Amino acid sequence: TGRRGTETLLLVEDDPAVRRTTLRMLDAVGYFVRVAKDGPSALELVADRGEPLDLVITDVVMPGMDGGTLVEQLRKMRPGLRAIFVSGYAHDALRERNLLSDSVSFLSKPFASSELLERVRELLDQAVTSSEVS
DSSP: OOOOOOSEEEEEOSOHHHHHHHHHHHHTTTOEEEEESSHHHHHHHHHHOOSOOOEEEEESSOSSSOHHHHHHHHHHHSTTOEEEEEESSOHHHHHHTTOOSTTEEEEESSOOHHHHHHHHHHHHHHHHHHHHHO
């Protein structure tokens, strides 16, 4: 694909090593990335800033607040926000909670940079297409 990103993403990941690696992948192609270590700090970040937010990439299993709850809360502030859930094992839990939809994607850990970037682009381009239609 080779397209560079210009959008603003929110990365929420409690593991510092995974957070750094994922941030580097996204930075490398030009996305503007806000980073939070957990759900509460992600909510604070979004509430404090009126800047655009195009997509959230969040771990599913985190201490305090899981990714599903976080995305539900974020969507109260930013309706229609697109999300990528990342996890080593939570696909079924997401399906049970009906969190997987067109505006949501799931990525299993560990993932390659190309997988992540392809998924991000896919969701962002879907958002553009659906907003052009309305």
